[in-house]
Amino acid sequence: MIHMLTWFSTTFILINFCRGSNLEHDGWVNIKLEHCLLPSDSPIFTDRGNITIQSLRLGQAIVNQNSLTQEERVQLKEMAATNQFYQIRSTVVSNDGTENVFLSTIKACMLAEAQLDDRLSVSLDYTGRVIGITLLIASKSTCEGAVVPLSKLKEFTTSVYVRHPEVGPVPDTASYIQKMEREREAKERGEVKDNRSILAKYWMYIVPVVILLMVSSMANPEAAANGGGASR
Amino acid sequence: MANFRSIIATISITIISISLSNALYEDQVGKFDWKRSFIGKVKHARFDNKRLIVTSHENVVASLSLKNDQILWRQVMENPQEQQPLHLHVDKDVITVSGNRNNHYVRGWDSPTGSLLWEWVIATEKSADSFWLVKDDTLVHIAPFPGSHMEVTHYNAKTGEVRWKTRKIPETWVGGTNKCAIANPYFVCVSNGQLFWFNVVNSDANTHRSQSVQTLIGESDPGNLHLLEFEGPKPAVLLVRNNNAKVVEVDEETAKALPYSLISNAIYVENAIYQLEANLENPDKLIKVKSLNLLTGQEGLSVEVDYPLGLGGPYIVAGQCRGGVCDLLLSSTDNALTLVRLPEGKVIWTREEALSNIVSVEFFELPVSELDASIEKEFAIASNDVVSMFSHRISTQTRQLYNLVLSGQLLGNSGLVRDEFGLHRIIVVATNVGKLFGIDTLTGSIVWTYRLPNVKPFKDSAMMLLVQRTARYAPLPAQCVLLAEDANTGAGVSFTFDPISGMSQRGIERLGYKIKQAFLLPHEDDDHVKPIVVVASDNAVHVYPDEGRSVVQKHSDTTFLYMLDGTIMRGYKIKANFALTQVWEVNLGPSELVAVSTRPINERVHSQGRVLPDRSVYYKYVNPNLVALATLHDDPIHKHVLSVYLIDGVTGLVLYSASHKKAKGPVHLVHSENWLVYSFFNERFRRNEIVAAELYEGHIQSNSTAFSSFGVSQLPHIQTQSYITPANPVSMTVTLTERGITNKFLLVGMSSGSVVEIPWMLLQPRFADIACGPEESCIPYMPEIPLPAEAIINYNQTLSRIRRIEVAPAKLESTSHVLVHGLDLFYTRVAPSKTFDLLKEDFDHKLIVLVLSGLIIASYVTKYLASKKTLRQAWK
Numbered sequence A: 001m002i003h004m005l006t007w008f009s010t011t012f013i014l015i016n017f018c019r020g021s022n023l024e025h026d027g028w029v030n031i032k033l034e035h036c037l038l039p040s041d042s043p044i045f046t047d048r049g050n051i052t053i054q055s056l057r058l059g060q061a062i063v064n065q066n067s068l069t070q071e072e073r074v075q076l077k078e079m080a081a082t083n084q085f086y087q088i089r090s091t092v093v094s095n096d097g098t099e100n101v102f103l104s105t106i107k108a109c110m111l112a113e114a115q116l117d118d119r120l121s122v123s124l125d126y127t128g129r130v131i132g133i134t135l136l137i138a139s140k141s142t143c144e145g146a147v148v149p150l151s152k153l154k155e156f157t158t159s160v161y162v163r164h165p166e167v168g169p170v171p172d173t174a175s176y177i178q179k180m181e182r183e184r185e186a187k188e189r190g191e192v193k194d195n196r197s198i199l200a201k202y203w204m205y206i207v208p209v210v211i212l213l214m215v216s217s218m219a220n221p222e223a224a225a226n227g228g229g230a231s232r
Numbered sequence B: 001m002a003n004f005r006s007i008i009a010t011i012s013i014t015i016i017s018i019s020l021s022n023a024l025y026e027d028q029v030g031k032f033d034w035k036r037s038f039i040g041k042v043k044h045a046r047f048d049n050k051r052l053i054v055t056s057h058e059n060v061v062a063s064l065s066l067k068n069d070q071i072l073w074r075q076v077m078e079n080p081q082e083q084q085p086l087h088l089h090v091d092k093d094v095i096t097v098s099g100n101r102n103n104h105y106v107r108g109w110d111s112p113t114g115s116l117l118w119e120w121v122i123a124t125e126k127s128a129d130s131f132w133l134v135k136d137d138t139l140v141h142i143a144p145f146p147g148s149h150m151e152v153t154h155y156n157a158k159t160g161e162v163r164w165k166t167r168k169i170p171e172t173w174v175g176g177t178n179k180c181a182i183a184n185p186y187f188v189c190v191s192n193g194q195l196f197w198f199n200v201v202n203s204d205a206n207t208h209r210s211q212s213v214q215t216l217i218g219e220s221d222p223g224n225l226h227l228l229e230f231e232g233p234k235p236a237v238l239l240v241r242n243n244n245a246k247v248v249e250v251d252e253e254t255a256k257a258l259p260y261s262l263i264s265n266a267i268y269v270e271n272a273i274y275q276l277e278a279n280l281e282n283p284d285k286l287i288k289v290k291s292l293n294l295l296t297g298q299e300g301l302s303v304e305v306d307y308p309l310g311l312g313g314p315y316i317v318a319g320q321c322r323g324g325v326c327d328l329l330l331s332s333t334d335n336a337l338t339l340v341r342l343p344e345g346k347v348i349w350t351r352e353e354a355l356s357n358i359v360s361v362e363f364f365e366l367p368v369s370e371l372d373a374s375i376e377k378e379f380a381i382a383s384n385d386v387v388s389m390f391s392h393r394i395s396t397q398t399r400q401l402y403n404l405v406l407s408g409q410l411l412g413n414s415g416l417v418r419d420e421f422g423l424h425r426i427i428v429v430a431t432n433v434g435k436l437f438g439i440d441t442l443t444g445s446i447v448w449t450y451r452l453p454n455v456k457p458f459k460d461s462a463m464m465l466l467v468q469r470t471a472r473y474a475p476l477p478a479q480c481v482l483l484a485e486d487a488n489t490g491a492g493v494s495f496t497f498d499p500i501s502g503m504s505q506r507g508i509e510r511l512g513y514k515i516k517q518a519f520l521l522p523h524e525d526d527d528h529v530k531p532i533v534v535v536a537s538d539n540a541v542h543v544y545p546d547e548g549r550s551v552v553q554k555h556s557d558t559t560f561l562y563m564l565d566g567t568i569m570r571g572y573k574i575k576a577n578f579a580l581t582q583v584w585e586v587n588l589g590p591s592e593l594v595a596v597s598t599r600p601i602n603e604r605v606h607s608q609g610r611v612l613p614d615r616s617v618y619y620k621y622v623n624p625n626l627v628a629l630a631t632l633h634d635d636p637i638h639k640h641v642l643s644v645y646l647i648d649g650v651t652g653l654v655l656y657s658a659s660h661k662k663a664k665g666p667v668h669l670v671h672s673e674n675w676l677v678y679s680f681f682n683e684r685f686r687r688n689e690i691v692a693a694e695l696y697e698g699h700i701q702s703n704s705t706a707f708s709s710f711g712v713s714q715l716p717h718i719q720t721q722s723y724i725t726p727a728n729p730v731s732m733t734v735t736l737t738e739r740g741i742t743n744k745f746l747l748v749g750m751s752s753g754s755v756v757e758i759p760w761m762l763l764q765p766r767f768a769d770i771a772c773g774p775e776e777s778c779i780p781y782m783p784e785i786p787l788p789a790e791a792i793i794n795y796n797q798t799l800s801r802i803r804r805i806e807v808a809p810a811k812l813e814s815t816s817h818v819l820v821h822g823l824d825l826f827y828t829r830v831a832p833s834k835t836f837d838l839l840k841e842d843f844d845h846k847l848i849v850l851v852l853s854g855l856i857i858a859s860y861v862t863k864y865l866a867s868k869k870t871l872r873q874a875w876k
Helices: A002-019 A070-081 A108-113 A173-189 A198-219 A221-231 B002-020 B213-217 B370-380 B386-405 B407-413 B546-554 B845-875
Strands: A029-036 A046-055 A060-065 A085-094 A099-107 A117-124 A130-136 A157-163 B034-037 B042-048 B051-056 B060-065 B071-076 B084-090 B094-099 B103-109 B116-123 B131-135 B138-145 B149-156 B162-169 B180-183 B186-191 B194-199 B209-212 B225-231 B235-241 B244-250 B255-257 B266-269 B272-278 B287-293 B299-305 B314-322 B325-332 B336-342 B346-352 B358-365 B425-431 B435-440 B446-451 B464-469 B479-486 B492-497 B508-510 B515-520 B532-536 B541-544 B560-565 B568-574 B580-587 B592-598 B609-611 B617-620 B626-635 B639-648 B654-661 B663-672 B675-682 B687-698 B717-725 B729-734 B745-750 B755-759 B804-809 B816-821 B824-830
Touching (some): A060 A157, A070 A085, A099 A108, A099 A130, B042 B314, B131 B180, B180 B235, B186 B244, B194 B213, B266 B314, B266 B325, B358 B464, B358 B479, B358 B804, B358 B816, B425 B479, B464 B515, B479 B515, B492 B532, B515 B560, B639 B663, B663 B729
Antiparallel strands (some): A029 A046, A029 A085, A099 B580, A117 A130, B042 B051, B060 B071, B094 B103, B103 B116, B149 B162, B180 B186, B194 B209, B314 B325, B325 B336, B358 B425, B464 B479, B479 B492, B492 B508, B592 B626, B639 B654, B663 B675, B687 B717, B729 B745, B816 B824
């Protein structure tokens, strides 16, 4: 499990690294996180913490989250036991002053089983605007039913991943033309060398000969035997 | 070495591309495909001896035969959303004027062949309604500017040469379309209780004439008046007042109203006026044609018409009388076109023009035959005691024997039974006017129709056809639901019917709320009916049928849905108490949503991974909850930016997003298995591009038993590749087969009217670090997708204005059904991996039986001979 998690985070970082540079304008965002530990028809959100991403291009985040009180821990455990959904509300304030609210939901039992180790995916569009914030738990299955002691449900260890859009691919005409060019040149220079084995090259001549030999030897075995006798 | 490999590669590409495309032999044309052509709702029609010349709201000019419903020729003009036919004149040649308020195309067509004789354009800066008139070979264009003046221009109809340049005639009485009409050579308008007319053809006339409407119709209060064209022997118009029309004849001096009243839909044919009336006496023949003498208004013949029951209310478009036989062309509210012959009142033919605008399509399996059903019945009854089982067995088997002996008759009376390979199906289509059709896939004939009055598609011009139960559950009939909008109130409409027979038990149900979202639950109730969940505009959840509520309750934990509000996408979960709770939100910002695609519900993914040359498996990321979206964003630097997103519908996680700068629509998205294909126009290079993106989990499969969107162990790896298409795609879809073993073909409808199959193998992104060659059955990357003529599935039958391509799997794994609709309807079957599970048509059964029996006989003969020989040798 641990091995998988580290692998998971490295993939994430790798993706970050690859995508980190195609934003046109850099900017910062501040995300206010609230969560709901008492699910009802009209959920009440309580403060969970603050995340500041100083540079969207680099994707580095400063995470500042409250630790859960004893009461909250019991509530979370209760939610996990009854297979409820844990919901977060994130209010994003970006550098141009706009405010956007996003919702995200995960299974409470998964959060408990992961011992409050969660991941926050912040997706951007090509202008660097936040389009969605999703809470994730790195897990292969949904819930395994493991019992987690209350002491493990204290501090959130949240990793924030800022995800940029990829630059759409363009048809690779240049290398294709180069390839064709190379082939044409090679053809002109007459460098087309056949490096197959003799058998592969001339099988169409060898096979009939072999067949002919076989047929003729089978046609008169008597004659062959007689010939042998005459020499004696 | 490298060169040699490249040569092999080129050869293999040619071989692969030839073998991948399944071309058709000449004798196979029309064997399993059919095409129906349509013209749309008729706008103008003229009889021309033995043919009909019509223009339609689809901006089409066509000629129809009077004998049968054949189209003799059809010419498709500009996009009907922008341009409409405005005038039709049939003389020696056919002259049409079509266009919008600023640009007009004047075209001359050869009436027997439909070839274009001449064409010229009138472009005006000022936009106005226009009226047209053809006198001899002069085309007169009248552009009224209500309350101010009108502009009259004379052109040579053939060359477009201006005969009399634009005159501005200051007349304040001119009005718009309803208030004015042409009474060749006069332009007649009604304004302030006065009738005005002006000779627009004759050069001497410079002033208008006028007469008060009161003196014409003898009523003191003129009320709400409007004018309609009326082609009588003398210049005349129809003056309509409160659904009561009068013929007003005009000449140089005076106007004269004829002394009788008509309904507003009346036409003049050879000394008589024909109009339609409702026939209340005979319930079988609801429509009656009445003729009136033009001069006196005396009633002539009154004929009950054999009008087909399923059609909507008719009105007369045109008529012609020759030697005592009159033909009337009727158009109806459901766009059907009917030719009626008088005096018998016989319907010569009917064309269902509603099929030119299909909004939703579904393919249905046919029920099993009686013989098969009786076998099924035997197992349906749970075991009781031995005696009853025995008697049951005996009775069913006698019935089977009986059926077998008389099978010809039994199967003959209803041809709609399931065949072995599921190639015979019923296609149910919903059309824009709210008429449903059941179409047979084998012949293309209409099996049943059902007209829903006052129904229109949703805002995105689609209706929803949801399959609640297929014909698989033998005694229970198949069940399908159509969801649409009420044309007047905008509230939801639901219609439950049996797709095989077109029968409905409950008829149309008007729901008292607007539909915001609706979907079919993937779970069945006890009657094998999948309940539909409808979300009203106030987020209330309704379930149909009511018995389905328990199923929804049972699966409420795993039922998620999304709704799009502009570019804000919200995810919801249905709670056990039928309330919706929002679970996620994605805001795609100030842009325009241009395409949405989800995986086909009945799609199966057969192989879980791709085998790499080193024999390792690269697992596919197959997420059934993915939603693909495309938005176009106006950008000050890059003009338009196309963004493509893959969003998980349960968690709202943006799994992948890509942006293309300087890209323009139309964007077509196809999402299937673990891949996404989209096409767009690249403004920078001025070409169409297709991008393929494929999602992989990697070398480890995270969860092979059950997929959960919540358990994200790793993000998918994405491979992308881009291509150039030499043609302009207008519609795109992917083939579907029963078990998903067969290769996938992308079917792309082109603006040229062809539908091309492109193997997914050609588009599949190549791994950068893995060699691509024939050994790995990989086609080396080519930036331009070859579109060979053999890959056109509709061969030389051009399809006009392709709107969508619909695909359904056949029971045969290799084959899928394809229906292309637009102005034409084209059905065919495609086999992307060729028909590997079917013997060829020309397979020689006799020869193989002959050879086998010969071999068996020979083996016995030689056995006998051998034993004889050994016996003889033993005696030696």
